[in-house]
Amino acid sequence: DTAVSQTPKYLVTQMGNDKSIKCEQNLGHDTMYWYKQDSKKFLKIMFSYNNKELIINETVPNRFSPKSPDKAHLNLHINSLELGDSAVYFCASSQDGGYSYEQYFGPGTRLTVT
Amino acid sequence: GENVEQHPSTLSVQEGDSAVIKCTYSDSASNYFPWYKQELGKRPQLIIDIRSNVGEKKDQRIAVTLNKTAKHFSLHITETQPEDSAVYFCAASRVGASGSRLTFGEGTQLTVNP
Numbered sequence: 001d002t003a004v005s006q007t008p009k010y011l012v013t014q015m016g017n018d019k020s021i022k023c024e025q026n027l028g029h030d031t032m033y034w035y036k037q038d039s040k041k042f043l044k045i046m047f048s049y050n051n052k053e054l055i056i057n058e059t060v061p062n063r064f065s066p067k068s069p070d071k072a073h074l075n076l077h078i079n080s081l082e083l084g085d086s087a088v089y090f091c092a093s094s095q096d097g098g099y100s101y102e103q104y105f106g107p108g109t110r111l112t113v114t
Numbered sequence: 115g116e117n118v119e120q121h122p123s124t125l126s127v128q129e130g131d132s133a134v135i136k137c138t139y140s141d142s143a144s145n146y147f148p149w150y151k152q153e154l155g156k157r158p159q160l161i162i163d164i165r166s167n168v169g170e171k172k173d174q175r176i177a178v179t180l181n182k183t184a185k186h187f188s189l190h191i192t193e194t195q196p197e198d199s200a201v202y203f204c205a206a207s208r209v210g211a212s213g214s215r216l217t218f219g220e221g222t223q224l225t226v227n228p
Contacts, residue, residue, distance in 0.1 A: 030213075031213035033213070040220075041152075041201055041220075041221050042218070042220055042221070043158065043203060043218040043221075044218070045215055045216060045217075048213050048215065050213050055213055056213070056215055090157065090158070094213060094214070096209060096210065096213050096214065101146050101148075101163070101207070101209045101214055102148070102160045102163065103148075103160070103214075103216060104160075105157040105158050105159070106157060107156075107157050108157055
């Protein structure tokens with residue numbers, strides 16, 4: 001029944017490792033997003049995909065690579081993890097161009113790099 | 115790009131009092147202004163939004179006002195309750211058919227004291 005889901009919920013890893021976070025939405029939305037929330041709670045957009053096409057690509061290190069196999073899924077792969085990557089990563093989705101522009105957020109993935 | 119400033123960063127009120135949070139934005143082309151509530155350890159959830167062709171919107175105890183000329187918008191919560199305690203984020207965006215780039219304010223930690 002979950003609208004936007006993410007796995008894993010928690011991720012603890014060491015510097016230099018490569019990890020992936022997965023996101024799925026069952027709302028039939030066309031657009032999906034990745035946001036990063038740092039330790040000060042600041043929310044900042046990283047990427048956006050619309051119908052599998054990259055729309056927004058903020059100034060993010062190229063160690064971060066999103067991938068959308070279909071419009072219901074948006075994954076985030078991070079190479080060579082650094083301490084500063086520790087944050088909560090939220091996936092979101094929206095159905096735009098009509099009645100609502102609401103972005104629905106997933107539960108978040110808390111990434112801790114040691 | 116868009117820049118959103120939010121004040122205050124913390125707000126403490128007594129139960130039953132009103133709470134007001136204010137935001138300013140920089141991009142005059144922004145046309146969508148949502149407010150999100152984030153409880154501790156949870157995902158951000160939309161509580162109310164307003165589009166640029168509307169000056170005010172109300173939903174029970176929550177209201178949002180928008181002044182396009184001055185480029186500021188505000189959230190008003192009346193008859194506050196302890197369960198209103200959370201971090202509130204304003205955001206601004208120029209929406210389109212392929213999604214929207216939400217630029218968030220830095221958040222306001224609201225505490226409602228019983």
